[in-house]
Amino acid sequence: MSGLLDNVKYPEDLKGLSSEQLKQLCSEIRMKIIQTVSENGGHLASNLGVVELTVALHRVFNSEKDRIVWDVGHQSYTHKILTGRGDRLSLIRKKDGLSGFPNRCESTYDPFTSGHSSTSISAALGLSKAKELNHEDGYVVAVIGDGALTGGLAYEGLNNAGRLKKNFIVVLNDNEMSISRNVGSMARYLSKIRTEPSYFRIKGKIEKFLDHVPLIGKPLHHLLTKAKSAVKQMIYNRTIFEDMGFYYYGPFDGHDLDKMIEVFNNVKSINHPVLLHVITQKGKGYPFAEQNPGAFHGVSKFDVTTGKSFSSEINFSELFGKLICEFAEHDSRICAITAAMQSGTGLTQFAKKFPERFFDTGIAEEHAVTFCAGLSIGGMIPIFAVYSSFLQRGYDQLIHDVALQRTKVVFAIDRAGIVGEDGQTHQGIFDVAFLNTIPNATVYAPCYFEEMKTSFYHAIYDGTGVAAVRYPRGGQLFRPFDFQPSGLPYDYYGCKNPSAVIVTYGRLFSYACLALSKLQRNGIQVGILKLNRIKPIEPAAVDAVLNAPKIFFFEEAIEQGGVGERFYYLLGQAGFTGDYHLHAITGFVPQATMEESLHSLELDDEGMVKLILTECADNGEKKA
Numbered sequence: 001m002s003g004l005l006d007n008v009k010y011p012e013d014l015k016g017l018s019s020e021q022l023k024q025l026c027s028e029i030r031m032k033i034i035q036t037v038s039e040n041g042g043h044l045a046s047n048l049g050v051v052e053l054t055v056a057l058h059r060v061f062n063s064e065k066d067r068i069v070w071d072v073g074h075q076s077y078t079h080k081i082l083t084g085r086g087d088r089l090s091l092i093r094k095k096d097g098l099s100g101f102p103n104r105c106e107s108t109y110d111p112f113t114s115g116h117s118s119t120s121i122s123a124a125l126g127l128s129k130a131k132e133l134n135h136e137d138g139y140v141v142a143v144i145g146d147g148a149l150t151g152g153l154a155y156e157g158l159n160n161a162g163r164l165k166k167n168f169i170v171v172l173n174d175n176e177m178s179i180s181r182n183v184g185s186m187a188r189y190l191s192k193i194r195t196e197p198s199y200f201r202i203k204g205k206i207e208k209f210l211d212h213v214p215l216i217g218k219p220l221h222h223l224l225t226k227a228k229s230a231v232k233q234m235i236y237n238r239t240i241f242e243d244m245g246f247y248y249y250g251p252f253d254g255h256d257l258d259k260m261i262e263v264f265n266n267v268k269s270i271n272h273p274v275l276l277h278v279i280t281q282k283g284k285g286y287p288f289a290e291q292n293p294g295a296f297h298g299v300s301k302f303d304v305t306t307g308k309s310f311s312s313e314i315n316f317s318e319l320f321g322k323l324i325c326e327f328a329e330h331d332s333r334i335c336a337i338t339a340a341m342q343s344g345t346g347l348t349q350f351a352k353k354f355p356e357r358f359f360d361t362g363i364a365e366e367h368a369v370t371f372c373a374g375l376s377i378g379g380m381i382p383i384f385a386v387y388s389s390f391l392q393r394g395y396d397q398l399i400h401d402v403a404l405q406r407t408k409v410v411f412a413i414d415r416a417g418i419v420g421e422d423g424q425t426h427q428g429i430f431d432v433a434f435l436n437t438i439p440n441a442t443v444y445a446p447c448y449f450e451e452m453k454t455s456f457y458h459a460i461y462d463g464t465g466v467a468a469v470r471y472p473r474g475g476q477l478f479r480p481f482d483f484q485p486s487g488l489p490y491d492y493y494g495c496k497n498p499s500a501v502i503v504t505y506g507r508l509f510s511y512a513c514l515a516l517s518k519l520q521r522n523g524i525q526v527g528i529l530k531l532n533r534i535k536p537i538e539p540a541a542v543d544a545v546l547n548a549p550k551i552f553f554f555e556e557a558i559e560q561g562g563v564g565e566r567f568y569y570l571l572g573q574a575g576f577t578g579d580y581h582l583h584a585i586t587g588f589v590p591q592a593t594m595e596e597s598l599h600s601l602e603l604d605d606e607g608m609v610k611l612i613l614t615e616c617a618d619n620g621e622k623k624a
Contacts (some may be wrong), residue, residue, distance in 0.1 A: 011058040030285040043074035045283035045296040054078035056260035062299035065138035071120030073101035083109035093421035095592035115425020118151025145173025151363030161243020174284040250277030273291035316471040355607030376407040385412040388428025416470035417556040423591030433561030441466035443535040445506040477510035489538035498527035501548040507529040514605035559584035
């Protein structure tokens with residue numbers, strides 16, 4: 001692509017451009033983002049909405065010493081383009097390429113790694129205090145948006161930041177959306193502010209008048225200060241941000257580049273915490289994304305001309321949405337809860353068919369979990385659909401508000417295991433370990449669509465307390481023609497008297513079946529123990545492989561605290577004397593396709609075959 005963008009590599013390259021050139025640059029950036037995301041997949045609508053805002057920030061601030069913290073991090077593509085990574089944008093979300101989120105390991109221009117929501121204000125406040133303690137110059141800016149202000153952590157940060165006696169800038173990028181459309185009181189509050197510009201004109205005039213009232217002597221100064229506050233309160237209501245200690249300015253048009261540059265230059269001189277309310281349009285500049293920003297939030301590869309996705313296969317999220325509608329039709333107690341992920345978790349149809357039983361809490365997983373506990377105590381059956389990596393934020397509530405009180409809450413854990421291109425902040429590899437620590441929790445891990453319905457039936461109607469069904473991103477994988485799911489806590493497939501047994505769960509069963517065929521061609525007889533319920537582990541499942549000479553446990557989750565460790569413990573308790581080999585994940589997993597990640601981790605069929613051939617050729621001498 002030729003044009004201005006070819007010569008703009010770093011923020012300092014913006015300093016000498018005219019207003020018209022900056023606007024042309026914004027158009028070129030939009031085209032680059034649209035083309036890249038159409039080829040790689042990724043976050044489109046949110047990034048198109050912040051182009052002018054980002055250009056203005058980097059035009060005004062000195063990115064060498066100032067710090068810009070992005071929240072949610074998926075709106076940082078323009079930031080990456082302007083900070084030395086534009087030539088590598090084609091590698092975004094690819095193996096060994098750029099992360100789809102700000103990443104401290106990737107660039108010094110990324111002061112904070114942010115893949116989850118509502119963290120920017122707290123992180124930026126810490127950076128600001130560190131500058132102060134280290135006697136360093138420079139501004140700190142937190143850019144929070146795309147619904148992140150619905151998360152409670154944002155208010156904890158605002159509460160503390162409002163006490164500062166120095167410049168601290170929060171930019172609220174208000175695009176009326178998180179991933180699904182924003183919900184709740186804050187959304188209504190911001191909407192009210194957006195639709196009452198006269199409120200701010202009147203406020204400005206009154207403040208200007210009152211601030212010029214002559215003051216004579218300290219007593220009169222004190223009296224008039226109180227009087228000014230009282231008069232202001234009578235004439236107009238303050239914003240919540242002012243009540244928390246911020247100077248509030250806005251709302252401003254976030255696509256008016258000249259205005260944004262002017263505003264940022266002005267607020268740099270204010271020795272006080274400042275909140276700038278900026279209005280942007282999610283999907284700006286691409287008609288399909290403007291018309292349907294939710295659908296173009298996070299996308300797979302698509303045709304730029306038509307806006308249509310190249311992917312059409314049914315996936316676990318869509319199937320979950322259909323299943324929960326079926327259950328809800330026959331049971332009026334069933335409710336569906338999402339934390340701003342209605343479309344992502346497949347709940348769009350449920351929301352339309354059962355609006356009174358559908359609840360979107362906004363990006364507030366902690367609240368969602370405790371809200372579910374209250375629903376349960378009130379006689380309902382709440383099903384919280386949540387990505388594995390986002391459920392991490394509700395761990396305390398899982399223990400204290402659900403498990404401890406033995407309230408019946410079902411967790412539909414989407415994106416379990418490796419998620420692929422979204423990378424290390426989004427990999428669903430920790431839920432198994434933290435669910436394993438929770439007493440009386442029950443966890444199911446289906447591999448195929450057919451098993452998913454059975455798993456949810458058991459999760460909903462068997463037992464009390466925490467029940468979870470975890471399933472991967474995408475669709476089902478290879479299934480042997482002669483395998484039939486039993487619906488029981490475990491299945492056994494393959495040789496009845498094997499020289500080696502593979503134990504696994506979830507979609508790794510598909511890879512285990514492919515490995516079985518390859519191993520048999522190498523003269524190794526293999527059986528596969530497939531765990532359908534991974535917590536608690538069925539005692540009979542342990543007995544089924546107790547006499548195996550070699551057991552290989554493969555797990556698409558973190559090793560420490562995982563099912564593999566628990567299974568080994570149970571084997572030992574039962575008197576197992578064979579060799580046990582546990583192969584799971586031991587660290588964070590960077591972006592790549594799901595297939596590439598599993599191959600790198602040696603959790604696909606090739607990795608399984610390699611490990612088993614090596615160990616079986618070792619004459620059983622090696623121990624786990």
